Amino acid sequence: MYFLLFQVQDPNTITSLSRGVITRDKSVVNCDDAVRIGHEMQKDLDNESPVKSMKTSKKCKNLADLQKKVRVGDKKMYIEKTLLFNRLVIMAERYEGIEHIFNFELTPVPTALFTMDRMMRKPKKHEFGKMLKEGASKLDLNIDNKIHVVDGGWLLHQVKWCSGATIKTIVDTYVRYIQNKFKDATVVFDGYGEESSTKDHEHMRRMVGKKVSQDLRVTPELTISCDREVFLANEKNKEALITMISSEMTSHNITVRQAREDGDTLIVKSAIDLVASVNRPVVVVAQDTDILILLCYHRPIQCTNFYFQADFDGLYDISTIDIGDREEFLFKYGWSGNDTVSCIHGHTKCSLYKCRFPASVITAFTSSTSTDSEIRSAGLTAMQITYGCEGTPLEQSRYMKFKKQAAKGKIDPDRLPPTDDATAQHSCRVHLQVAVWKHLDTSILDPKGRGWELDSNRKLRPKMLSGSIAPDNLLKGICCNCKEGERQCQNMKCSCLKAGMSCVSACGVCSGHCSNGIELIDDEVGSDEEEAD
Ligand SMILES: [Zn+2]
Numbered sequence: 001m002y003f004l005l006f007q008v009q010d011p012n013t014i015t016s017l018s019r020g021v022i023t024r025d026k027s028v029v030n031c032d033d034a035v036r037i038g039h040e041m042q043k044d045l046d047n048e049s050p051v052k053s054m055k056t057s058k059k060c061k062n063l064a065d066l067q068k069k070v071r072v073g074d075k076k077m078y079i080e081k082t083l084l085f086n087r088l089v090i091m092a093e094r095y096e097g098i099e100h101i102f103n104f105e106l107t108p109v110p111t112a113l114f115t116m117d118r119m120m121r122k123p124k125k126h127e128f129g130k131m132l133k134e135g136a137s138k139l140d141l142n143i144d145n146k147i148h149v150v151d152g153g154w155l156l157h158q159v160k161w162c163s164g165a166t167i168k169t170i171v172d173t174y175v176r177y178i179q180n181k182f183k184d185a186t187v188v189f190d191g192y193g194e195e196s197s198t199k200d201h202e203h204m205r206r207m208v209g210k211k212v213s214q215d216l217r218v219t220p221e222l223t224i225s226c227d228r229e230v231f232l233a234n235e236k237n238k239e240a241l242i243t244m245i246s247s248e249m250t251s252h253n254i255t256v257r258q259a260r261e262d263g264d265t266l267i268v269k270s271a272i273d274l275v276a277s278v279n280r281p282v283v284v285v286a287q288d289t290d291i292l293i294l295l296c297y298h299r300p301i302q303c304t305n306f307y308f309q310a311d312f313d314g315l316y317d318i319s320t321i322d323i324g325d326r327e328e329f330l331f332k333y334g335w336s337g338n339d340t341v342s343c344i345h346g347h348t349k350c351s352l353y354k355c356r357f358p359a360s361v362i363t364a365f366t367s368s369t370s371t372d373s374e375i376r377s378a379g380l381t382a383m384q385i386t387y388g389c390e391g392t393p394l395e396q397s398r399y400m401k402f403k404k405q406a407a408k409g410k411i412d413p414d415r416l417p418p419t420d421d422a423t424a425q426h427s428c429r430v431h432l433q434v435a436v437w438k439h440l441d442t443s444i445l446d447p448k449g450r451g452w453e454l455d456s457n458r459k460l461r462p463k464m465l466s467g468s469i470a471p472d473n474l475l476k477g478i479c480c481n482c483k484e485g486e487r488q489c490q491n492m493k494c495s496c497l498k499a500g501m502s503c504v505s506a507c508g509v510c511s512g513h514c515s516n517g518i519e520l521i522d523d524e525v526g527s528d529e530e531e532a533d
């Protein structure tokens with residue numbers, strides 16, 4: 001399997017086996033040349049004083065350095081986020097005045113909502129689920145006459161695959177598993193249509209750091225030599241397996257349903273229909289907290305005999321979970337992050353659950369007919385409340401929090417509230433997700449233009465900002481472009497020197513190899529150790 005991984009790659013690219021990041025650009029990533037770079041560094045140090053330091057720009061660059069790029073016009077620069085943030089603030093202080101600069105993110109991505117690899121920050125849904133379940137009454141598994149709705153996505157990861165088993169054996173094991181553990185079951189699988197979906201990003205996020213098997217021709221006779229997780233990480237293989245499991249289950253009188261895309265809404269819909277139509281205990285078997293939330297939100301007011309089973313330790317009586325006002329509950333769950341909405345840095349689901357939001361905000365987010373401007377304005381209020389600064393514009397509280405950080409001597413852009421621009425995109429994604437949950441319909445609103453855009457592979461990815469990360473004139477000035485020569489970066493034509501800053505590796509011509517360059521002992525080097533591949 002690993003051998004095949006090497007075979008399919010283009011020999012001219014450098015690929016991170018753990019993350020799948022690829023580059024051809026040798027000027028940016030040169031870690032494959034580390035031995036030569038090391039020899040050169042050593043040569044420079046020969047016969048020098050033991051305290052001599054080296055230029056940052058001379059160090060070996062790995063694939064993690066790719067994540068620091070900032071686009072200025074059509075040029076990409078590589079600069080660490082806190083360094084960029086600090087340089088922009090210094091430039092603004094010198095030339096523009098600092099008041100309005102905080103209306104811009106000043107970092108390559110809105111870091112309150114996204115990580116530097118452009119992935120949405122992931123919430124700890126599980127903790128919130130645990131908090132809800134703590135208040136619920138719990139029964140043992142042996143209640144009579146129960147009927148099950150099983151999350152197929154969960155099921156796929158439950159059954160043990162023996163090494164060297166054929167697909168047929170594996171399929172039979174799944175059928176037997178349902179027959180033994182869940183009498184009277186409806187199994188609901190996710191769909192894997194060709195259409196782009198807001199779950200594309202979550203699928204990508206789950207793949208980070210995972211090994212993926214190549215496409216296989218899945219037939220009953222095929223012997224599986226890789227791990228279950230490696231096989232299932234390939235969506236084509238997974239889909240082929242689901243098709244075979246579905247047909248085998250159907251022939252054994254197990255009801256199977258397959259969603260058009262994400263299975264969550266279909267699981268909840270199937271369960272709610274059963275609760276309304278059969279006079280028997282209905283048990284939903286799933287581990288995803290989203291499903292528990294949706295069951296609580298959608299359960300009929302007068303309903304007993306409705307249970308959630310996440311493991312084999314018992315059944316939670318859904319009617320005993322107190323969620324307070326349903327609309328407020330659904331909004332807060334959406335706002336605080338899930339598979340299609342970033343979590344807000346430093347604000348957990350459990351802490352935001354305790355916040356009070358005005359009825360007008362909740363109405364704007366839970367009505368699928370709200371206008372764009374209603375959602376944006378409600379979103380700004382909600383973000384102010386999240387950061388405990390209701391009534392103060394985000395721009396102003398960003399500046400105030402920055403001043404506090406500066407006074408303490410530790411600037412951390414991640415901890416500042418997001419800008420109005422980033423908040424607007426976040427709000428659109430929350431509104432979309434809440435509408436899908438509320439109507440249990442994934443096609444209720446078009447994601448394009450609602451915080452989502454298509455990438456070059458026609459997959460949906462979250463839109464981070466509609467405008468720029470900083471005013472263009474400041475971005476152009478953060479690095480110099482001084483020509484080579486004796487006086488390079490030594491007069492006021494050098495924008496770095498003029499602003500009182502050192503040259504960095506992102507500088508166009510000098511790349512920091514000049515009399516104004518910064519030394520290796522700088523912050524820029526220390527901060528990327530954790531990201532090394
Ligand atoms: Zn210069």
Ligand SMILES: [Zn+2]
Binds near residue numbers: 504516
């Ligand atoms: Zn320079």
